[in-house]
Amino acid sequence: MTTLPPLPAIRAFLAACRTGSYTAAADELALTHGAISRQIKVLEDWLGQPLFEKAGQRMQATAHAQAFAREMGEALERIDDAARRYGRGTATAQLRVSAPATFAMRWLLPRLPRFHARHPGSHVQVTTATTQQMTLAGSFDLTIRRSAPPAAHYSALPFFEEWHTLLAAPSLLARQPLDTLDQLQNHLLLETETRPGHWQQWLTAAGFTGRERMHSQRFDHFYVTLFAMIDGLGVGIGPLPTLSLDVDTGRLHAPFPDLRTASRTYYALTPNSVQKTVLHRQFEAWLLEQKT
The missing domain is CATH 3.40.190.10 (Periplasmic binding protein-like II)
Structure with missing residues (x-):
């Protein structure tokens, strides 16, 4: 336990970083400005380097101190969570x-x-x-x-078992039918950067060729792709039964439900x-x- 920094000094340090001033930290912890300053000096001596520097009339946390504060704050949150979960009562x-x-x-x-x-x-x-x-x-x-x-x-x-299949908005399919695989040529394919290969896996499972002649649009995250699908921008590959509520409520439709990737x-x-x-x-x- 002797290798741990003193908790009062950590509390003062975190309060000063969070509030942006020694005075505000003192008010938050019901201490004096001098007490906050002394506790931070204790922590600086323990770490062997300064945590704050002069910025006009006030002290400002260094970049090193801000990174240290983030990690220490997360550590104290975990300690607090553990104490609550393993304590008595509700x-x-x-x-x-x-x-x-x-x-x-x-x-x-x-x-x-x-x-x-x-x-x-x-x-x-x-x-x-x-x-x-x-x-x-x-x-x-x-x-x-x-x-x-x-x-x-x-x-x-x-x-839970999940697989992927082609999904599209009913409003899009009303404008551009998708009853056969050949009609994919008439649709815009929606892709996701963080989920590469999903289209190719499904097309391979469907036995479809000719991808190189089709147009596509790529988004950075799947939830952006998902809402583009729901809005009828194009057709996409999505997970089921993860999106089963969207299918059940009519926001999305699976034109070829039996054509799916491995689960x-x-x-x-x-x-x-x-x-x-x-x-x-x-x-x-x-x-x-x-x-x-």
Whole structure:
């Protein structure tokens, strides 16, 4: 424990970074300006380098200090989360879930009210990760991913099979029919930079050739592509049953539902360092029930 910086100094430092001044930090922590200054000096001595520099009449955090503050703030948040989850009382009725952005927005979040109705008083906090953030970093109790990591670090519960097929807005298909694969030549293909190869995989599964003669438009993230599909800009390749609510409500239609790519499995992953609470196990059981 002697290798840890003093907590009072960290609190003063974070308050000064957050508020932008020693005076505001002193007001926030009910301390004097001098006390804030002394605590920050203690931390600077401990680190062996300055954290603030003069900027006119005030002290300003250095770039090094701002980066340090971000990491220390995240660390204290994790400590606070752990204390709440493993403490007594209702604080344990919270589960932090990380999930891919599209899966969370189009599948998980619309269904969460069903879980809360079954387990009143529970709280599931969902954070999202984009394709570029699929590493297992961050603070969570359970994360949902399309692959299982080594068992030495996580327990993996497979619960969901996803495949891709062609999807389009009914309004677009009313203007430009798509009853046969040959009619694809009349449509704009919507692609996503973060999901390369999805069109080629589907076209290969469909046995379709002639892609080089077709027009396409590419977007940076799939949720942008998704709304372009819903708005009828063109046709795209999308995941099912992840987007099943969009199909069921008529926002999207699958012209060739039997032409699909190979399925992939979603897993509910729990770090081996996390002790599963009753809520955690209830959520896992609920996921297993959600077939579509």
